[in-house]
Amino acid sequence: MPRWLHRAFLLALALVACFEFAHWVFDRLVGLLVNVLVSFFAAVAIEPAVAWMARRGMRRGLATGLVMLAVAVAGGGFLLAVGSLLVDQVTSIGHNLPADVNKVVVWVNRNFHTDIHTGDLRNKVLHSGWLRSHLLNGAGSVVGISTTVIGTVFRIFTVLLFTFYLAADGPRLRRELCSILPPARQAEALRAWDIAVVKTGGYLYSRALLAVISGVAHYILLQLLGVxxxxxxxxxxxxxxxxxxxxxxxxxxxxxxxxxxxxxxxDALWVLIFVVVYQQFENYLLQPRITARTVEIHPAVAFGSVIAGTALLGVVGALIAIPATATLQGFFAAYVRRYEVTDPRPE
Structure with missing residues (x-):
């Protein structure tokens, strides 16, 4: 046997062991890495507002806290509005359920010549083995649901904590990262960071402004119709x-x-007409003016990025897909050189 074969065999075993160890570490830390990634895009999104407040004399920590509080209040208002709507609808369904069941039973008896009584039907459902087994399974899964809720709350607080420190210590973090780069590369790194801040924050703020305008317009219509x-x-x-x-x-x-x-x-017809007309107004007049200074993402690219993000990271990937795409599009626009097309044929 050649003398180098033993060393090659040991080197191969060492490489396999290192790969397995790295794979084990990555599996244990993938949740933390995803949280840091989400926090980075969240910090980049609120960076323009934090920097604007810091330039006017406010400490970055206080500015970051105020911006995050405003975002939390807006998100809580959305959840409260949708939750109240859902609770009211469920309550209405539960209140009208006995009368609806009676109507269905009367219709079945009249058309199929049966003799079904609502009381007998209710007793059979309440004392059925299916309902008993379903309740037992639901009771058994309470512990799992509680664990999931606690894990989700812990993950949210982790993301909020990382977001706060990444936004509050943004300038110092940039200096620390640039200090390990040679001077020739520091300007490019800072430029890339600025592109990420401008494109991601600008895209999210433009969408937020469009959301406010759209929400107010539809609210006025629904209020006038009495919906x-x-x-x-x-x-x-x-x-x-x-x-x-x-x-x-x-x-x-x-x-x-x-x-x-x-x-x-x-009323439903009027709402449908308004939705279609407003969408055309937004697509051709409102949206180009608002997004002219940020970044415009083609709908097909946005839809594809969301599908790709969902396939990679699930719901988290779907949330950060468009900001990531906006950042990449900003990088390409800044670093990829474009040439004028010489094709004389019309588009």
Whole structure:
């Protein structure tokens, strides 16, 4: 046997051991890495507001706390509005359920010549083995649900903590990172950081402004038509239509149309017409003016980025997909040289 074979064999074993150890460490730390990634994009998103307040004499820590508090209040308002709408609908369904069941039983007895009694049907459901087994399974899963809720709360606080420190100590963090680079590379690193801040923050702020305008416009219409839950529906339409690409407009408009239809079909028709007309107004007039100074992402690219982010990181990937795409698009626009097309044919 050649003398180098033993060393090659030991080197191969060492490489395999290092790979397995790295894989084990990555599996244990992937949750932390995802939290840091989400925190980075969140810190980049609030950086323009924090920097604006810091330039006017406010300490960065206090400015970061105020911006995060404003975002938390806005998110809590959205959850409260949608939650109140959901709770009211569930309560209404529960209140009307006995009468609806009686109507169904009467219709079945009349059309199929049966003799079903509502009381007998209720007793069979309440004393059935299916309901008993379903309740036992639900009781057994309470511990798992509680563990999931606690883990989610801990993860949210972890993201908030990292976001606060990344935003509050942004300038010092940039200096620490640039200190390990040679002077020739420091300017490029700072430029890349500035592009990420400008494009990500600008995109999110433009979408937030569009969400406010859309929510107010739809709220006014729903209030004039007398559609119930107009404030909650306005918040729903504004946020969902702007922060869910491509299909968000249809998801946002479907709920107010459905609720309006339960009140009056003509109201639902007016809501549908307004949704279509407003979408055209936003696409061709409002959105180009607001996003002219930030970044414009093609709907197909945005939709594809969300699908890719969901496939990679699930719900978290879907949330950070568009900010990441906006940042990458900003990098390409800054570093990729473009040339004028000499093709004389019209588009």
């Amino acid at each position: 119930p839950f107009a404030p909650a529906l306005g918040v729903w339409v504004g946020l969902v239509s702007q922060f869910i690409p491509t299909v968000g407009t249809y998801l946002a408009g479907a709920l107010p149309i459905l609720i309006a239809f339960t009140e009056d079909p003509w």
